[in-house]
Structure formats: structure tokens, C-alpha cells
Amino acid sequence: MSVNTLVRKIREKNNPTVAGLDARLEYIPVYITEKYTAQYGKTLKAAAASMMEFNKGLIDALHDIVPAIKPQAAYYELLGPDGAVVLRDTIAYAHEKGMYVIADIKRNDIGATATAYAQAYLGESDVCGESLPVYNCDSCTVNAYLGTDGITPFLNECEARDRGIYVLVKTSNKSSGEFQNKLMGDQPLYVRMAEKVAEWGEGLMTECGYSQVGAVVGATYPEEQKIIRQIIPHSYFLVPGYGAQGATAKDIANAFNDDGLGAIVNSSRGIMCAWKKCDLDYQEAARKEAIRMRDDIVSAIK
Numbered sequence: 001m002s003v004n005t006l007v008r009k010i011r012e013k014n015n016p017t018v019a020g021l022d023a024r025l026e027y028i029p030v031y032i033t034e035k036y037t038a039q040y041g042k043t044l045k046a047a048a049a050s051m052m053e054f055n056k057g058l059i060d061a062l063h064d065i066v067p068a069i070k071p072q073a074a075y076y077e078l079l080g081p082d083g084a085v086v087l088r089d090t091i092a093y094a095h096e097k098g099m100y101v102i103a104d105i106k107r108n109d110i111g112a113t114a115t116a117y118a119q120a121y122l123g124e125s126d127v128c129g130e131s132l133p134v135y136n137c138d139s140c141t142v143n144a145y146l147g148t149d150g151i152t153p154f155l156n157e158c159e160a161r162d163r164g165i166y167v168l169v170k171t172s173n174k175s176s177g178e179f180q181n182k183l184m185g186d187q188p189l190y191v192r193m194a195e196k197v198a199e200w201g202e203g204l205m206t207e208c209g210y211s212q213v214g215a216v217v218g219a220t221y222p223e224e225q226k227i228i229r230q231i232i233p234h235s236y237f238l239v240p241g242y243g244a245q246g247a248t249a250k251d252i253a254n255a256f257n258d259d260g261l262g263a264i265v266n267s268s269r270g271i272m273c274a275w276k277k278c279d280l281d282y283q284e285a286a287r288k289e290a291i292r293m294r295d296d297i298v299s300a301i302k
Helices: 003-013 030-040 044-062 073-077 080-096 111-121 148-161 174-180 189-204 222-231 249-255 282-301
Strands: 017-021 068-071 100-107 124-127 130-133 139-142 164-170 211-217 235-239 263-267
Touching: 003 100, 003 211, 003 235, 017 044, 017 282, 030 044, 044 068, 044 080, 044 282, 068 073, 068 080, 073 080, 073 100, 080 100, 100 111, 111 124, 111 148, 139 148, 139 211, 148 164, 148 189, 148 211, 164 174, 164 189, 164 222, 164 235, 174 189, 189 211, 189 222, 189 235, 211 222, 222 235, 222 249, 235 249, 249 263, 249 282, 263 282
Parallel strands: 017 068, 017 263, 068 100, 100 139, 139 164, 164 211, 211 235, 235 263
Antiparallel strands: 124 130
């Protein structure tokens, strides 16, 4: 699904947010993990089964109000092969429920290796002449540090399969400025990266007015948001940092265009761990927090 689909889903739900599914065992209610450790012992298989039930429960609770999920691959890789299956099955389940999927993988390399990453997450794998989908994501995050030859394979999949990417431009972490704010000539590196995003997206514009090439721009840096938005008005922003990392709805306002579109704001722990702060079941708590977040963001960008 392309950025057109994402924009349509955001409009339908009046909700420019994405639920991050960064499942860790400590985020999962004990009654779920105890069920599977009783069955499989204290094993990676038990952890993966717990994660899958938790993810499905969250998707069931959120799919009618939240347009997209963002699974972070690291937490699934932590569980080895069983985790990889959970990632694949979580993506498939989200699609069954009509959700858009942004795989947070931050991959990159050069040549054939970059092509393998792009095909695994956005394309298909060739098995003896048969093309088979692997993770089948709608979009994914990429790290462009290696330059254009590491991005081209992802661009090729975007064009061939109507998929999208989000290039790291200005990330939300505290030390991002160690490199991203250093001058490259007379402009900081994040500005140079935004300029490349504009260049890469020129041939991948869509009917909704946005390119298939988006940008990761942290909620924790509102002034940089403003600068980047001026450089790439036709790129969708994936905005981490809201909630648990300290950013508020006011901090993300510069990421949006005047039409209220152009950005999708992520919350992971805030939604996944909402049950720890109240007496509600994890599904009810996640839904309540997702609605609160939606209303908070929408009120800030009107």
C-alpha cells in the first residue's frame, strides 16, 4: 500500500497517529506470559507466543481508531527465529484488520545487500523462479548514511510495488546532534539529508500530493521540524518522541502542513504500557490512551 492509502486511512479515522508495537516481555501482562511459560518453559518460543497474543490483542483494540502500526524489528530479532515469525504474522494480522504497516528496521547497505533488505521488507524473495513475499510491509525506515547506492534498491521497490520509505533525517534521541547537527559545508547534515530526500522523492510523487519517500523527524526537535518541512513539503514525516520521550502535541505542530496532513506521530510505550497506569485491561487501556493521544494531536494541529 502506498502513501495514498496511509493518507486515506488518516482522513477516514481523523487520526494522524501510529501505534508502535515494540513488544518487550515486561510490557506484557503477566497472565499472558505465565500461560506460555507453563506450556513451553522459560524459552524464546514462550516469549514469542506471548508477544503474538499481546500484539493481536492490541491490534484488535486499536484497528478501528488508529490507521497504522509500527513494529520495531529489534524486539522481534531479540527472540531469534521465533521472533521473526511473530513479526511476519503481526504484519499479516494488521493487514487483515485494514491497518497500514511501517516496519521500523533502519536498514541500509550497498549493492546486493541493500537489495536483499529492500526485497525482504518491501518486495519479494526469489525461490527457484517463484517470487514470494517475506515480511510484506507497506513501508519501512531506512538509514541513508551510505549514500544513494544504498537507497536506490529501496526506491526501486517503492516504484515497482507502490511502497514507501522513511529516511532518517533528524532523530528524536538526545545525542542525534553529535552528527546530524554538524555543519556539512554551510548547512547541518540533517538539512543536507532532507535535500536528498527531496531529490529521491521527485520521481515517486502520488495522487495525494505526497512522495513515497518520507522522513523520520523527531518530535523532540520542533525548530528542526520547521526547517525540514520547508525543504520537503511533499514528504510524509514519521514523528517519534511523543509521550514517553517527553515531546508534547505542541512540539509536533511544525511537522504538519497547513492542511493538517503530512505527518504521522508515533507512540509505543504510551499505548502498550497504558494498562500499568490504571485498573483497565491492557486492551481497554491501550484504546483509551490511543483516543486521548488522537484528540491531543488533532487539537494541536487545527
